[in-house]
Amino acid sequence: MSAAAPAATDPVEPLDVDLVKRSQAGDTRAFDLLVTRYRSRIYAMTYHLIQNETEAWDLAQEAFIKAWRALPNFKLDAAFYTWLYRIAHNVTYDWLRKKKIQGDGEFDDERTEHRAMPGSRTAPQGFDAPDRAMKRQELGSRIHEAIARLTPDHRQAIVLREIEGLSYEEIAEMMKCSLGTVMSRLFYARKKLQEMLKDTYENPV
Amino acid sequence: MTKEIPNQKSEWRGRVKPLRHSCFVILSSFVLLNSSFCPAQQPAPVPAKKPATDGKVWGALVYATTDAAKLTGSTEKAPENQKDLSGRLGKVFTPYTHFEIIGQHFQDVFREYESWVVPSRDLFLKIDSKGPAAGGGMNLHLQVWREQQVLVKTDAVLHPGSPLFIGGPKWRDGQLLFVLDLQRK
Amino acid sequence: MKTPSDENHDLIRWLDGEMTADERRAFEATLQNDPELAAEAESMRQLSESLKTHLPAEMPVPHADFFNSQIQVRIAQMELDDAREREKAAESTAGWLSWLRMPWLVGAAAAAFAIAGLVWTQNSSSGTSTIASTYTPNPSVHAQVFHSADAQATVLMLDGLEPVPAEKKIVGFRVHRAESDAEVATTTLFDENGSVLAVVALNAKGQPQVLK
Numbered sequence: 001m002s003a004a005a006p007a008a009t010d011p012v013e014p015l016d017v018d019l020v021k022r023s024q025a026g027d028t029r030a031f032d033l034l035v036t037r038y039r040s041r042i043y044a045m046t047y048h049l050i051q052n053e054t055e056a057w058d059l060a061q062e063a064f065i066k067a068w069r070a071l072p073n074f075k076l077d078a079a080f081y082t083w084l085y086r087i088a089h090n091v092t093y094d095w096l097r098k099k100k101i102q103g104d105g106e107f108d109d110e111r112t113e114h115r116a117m118p119g120s121r122t123a124p125q126g127f128d129a130p131d132r133a134m135k136r137q138e139l140g141s142r143i144h145e146a147i148a149r150l151t152p153d154h155r156q157a158i159v160l161r162e163i164e165g166l167s168y169e170e171i172a173e174m175m176k177c178s179l180g181t182v183m184s185r186l187f188y189a190r191k192k193l194q195e196m197l198k199d200t201y202e203n204p205v
Numbered sequence: 206m207t208k209e210i211p212n213q214k215s216e217w218r219g220r221v222k223p224l225r226h227s228c229f230v231i232l233s234s235f236v237l238l239n240s241s242f243c244p245a246q247q248p249a250p251v252p253a254k255k256p257a258t259d260g261k262v263w264g265a266l267v268y269a270t271t272d273a274a275k276l277t278g279s280t281e282k283a284p285e286n287q288k289d290l291s292g293r294l295g296k297v298f299t300p301y302t303h304f305e306i307i308g309q310h311f312q313d314v315f316r317e318y319e320s321w322v323v324p325s326r327d328l329f330l331k332i333d334s335k336g337p338a339a340g341g342g343m344n345l346h347l348q349v350w351r352e353q354q355v356l357v358k359t360d361a362v363l364h365p366g367s368p369l370f371i372g373g374p375k376w377r378d379g380q381l382l383f384v385l386d387l388q389r390k
Numbered sequence: 391m392k393t394p395s396d397e398n399h400d401l402i403r404w405l406d407g408e409m410t411a412d413e414r415r416a417f418e419a420t421l422q423n424d425p426e427l428a429a430e431a432e433s434m435r436q437l438s439e440s441l442k443t444h445l446p447a448e449m450p451v452p453h454a455d456f457f458n459s460q461i462q463v464r465i466a467q468m469e470l471d472d473a474r475e476r477e478k479a480a481e482s483t484a485g486w487l488s489w490l491r492m493p494w495l496v497g498a499a500a501a502a503f504a505i506a507g508l509v510w511t512q513n514s515s516s517g518t519s520t521i522a523s524t525y526t527p528n529p530s531v532h533a534q535v536f537h538s539a540d541a542q543a544t545v546l547m548l549d550g551l552e553p554v555p556a557e558k559k560i561v562g563f564r565v566h567r568a569e570s571d572a573e574v575a576t577t578t579l580f581d582e583n584g585s586v587l588a589v590v591a592l593n594a595k596g597q598p599q600v601l602k
Binding site for chain 2: 421464467471474475498517519520521522523524525526527528531532533538540541542543544545546547548549551552553554556558560561562563564565566567568570577579588590594598599600602
């Protein structure tokens with residue numbers, strides 16, 4: 001994970017560490033600058049994880065509020081963004097758990113494993129609803145739709161790896177699971193995405 | 206991300222509670238083609254245990270007018286703990302002299318869910334509890350709705366015996382008002 | 391012998407650059423001899439690139455100023471609550487003075503003012519209700535907040551609202567209790583006798599509909 005937004009390296013802009021120290025002293029204006037600096041990244045993360053603009057907006061806000069509350073305990077031993085990102089992830093993860101949003105069975109980890117055995121590597125089952133309207137859609141929106149149809153665990157693994165570029169160890173720590181589980185989730189999430197996007201790759205828009 | 210119309214800004218606040226339209230939005234986005242998740246298709250749920258609450262409010266819709274002959278004839282009466290409500294409303298909402306309760310609603314404020322205070326089908330309130338405040342009060346996010354339009358959103362702290370008077374839209378020769386009061390525990 | 395799970399993990403680790411140099415060389419040798427696996431690897435690599443391209447790491451926050459201001463308002467509210475807790479026993483005047491000595495909080499309150507229109511806070515150790523922020527989606531509607539000592543009430547005046555047509559009949563309820571069903575996002579309103587008065591249901595846009 002990259003430690004800071006580009007703005008933080010601009011010599012004119014105050015450094016994260018200075019803004020954090022001022023925030024810890026109670027300076028809400030400094031915290032406001034941190035919000036501005038990182039809101040787009042935190043919002044992107046919450047949005048990708050739950051695929052709903054309004055809820056993602058609320059959760060991103062909740063993450064910053066929680067960060068403000070927790071700032072006195074932040075020891076500056078990690079990059080601020082890494083620390084903030086964990087909070088945002090936990091807020092979103094708790095929300096997902098609370099909502100008990102699960103895949104409906106078709107997409108749960110167990111069943112997907114059965115369907116995506118190595119024998120199906122080059123012959124994944126087709127996504128069965130590729131109607132004409134979908135074919136006209138941009139690849140981007142198809143990817144978003146596909147991501148939305150993953151289970152929350154698979155979605156998180158993909159977002160943490162592909163977007164945030166976290167290492168397997170970091171993902172395991174964040175998702176509170178083993179390295180093996182991380183790899184399985186990444187594998188089956190990608191298999192599932194391949195299946196759902198098969199039509200796209202075979203018939204590029 | 207195309208929600209740039211200023212009026213839609215209203216849709217971006219205070220939705221962190223589980224009971225909302227998001228239920229539907231999430232459903233449609235997550236399980237669009239896999240509707241077995243849809244609660245409508247599940248067997249009727251077993252009655253849940255009573256949800257946690259942060260307090261109780263009394264909400265009323267009041268018609269204010271200067272002309273007693275224009276009153277609607279509602280027989281609603283203010284509860285006993287609302288001492289001299291008409292007199293107090295009269296001190297704020299001049300020049301009105303007559304205040305008639307059209308509808309009223311005692312409502313538990315749920316801790317986890319949004320709470321609707323619906324003294325009428327046309328004008329009503331939505332409350333999201335933000336937890337207790339010092340001195341027996343309650344932090345809340347309050348919205349005033351007129352049918353399917355939100356008129357105002359506020360963050361407020363309510364204390365028992367210190368009601369909120371809300372001046373709403375004009376109606377006939379008078380005005381519609383809300384009274385919202387946190388009840389003592 | 392490697393299990394299917396190991397093979398899958400090797401593929402993933404190769405794709406994600408999580409292999410050591412030796413592992414990588416060995417796996418790439420395997421790819422040379424296994425066209426099926428090579429095709430799978432290439433397909434996954436393409437997918438990975440597409441994901442990186444189409445899932446941006448940054449997305450503009452809708453109504454970004456409102457996003458920030460709401461955070462400031464909530465922080466100010468939390469600080470207010472904390473300050474009240476700390477000074478619960480103190481006299482209200484002392485409370486005010488201590489407030490004025492907190493410059494950052496004043497800044498937060500000012501930010502709240504700027505965005506939320508009229509913001510009114512009051513030290514309410516006496517238990518007076520307060521309104522910390524208001525937001526009216528319709529720009530022609532203005533909210534004013536004040537406290538009326540005479541009426542012993544906090545007042546929120548909404549100016550600029552469209553009048554309700556005179557011919558419209560306002561239907562009042564006398565709601566005794568309500569039950570909410572979180573699963574289907576409805577609230578059922580009951581009268582004193584336990585009869586259903588109405589049901590509040592949210593439509594797909596999150597707007598309430600009162601159904602009788």
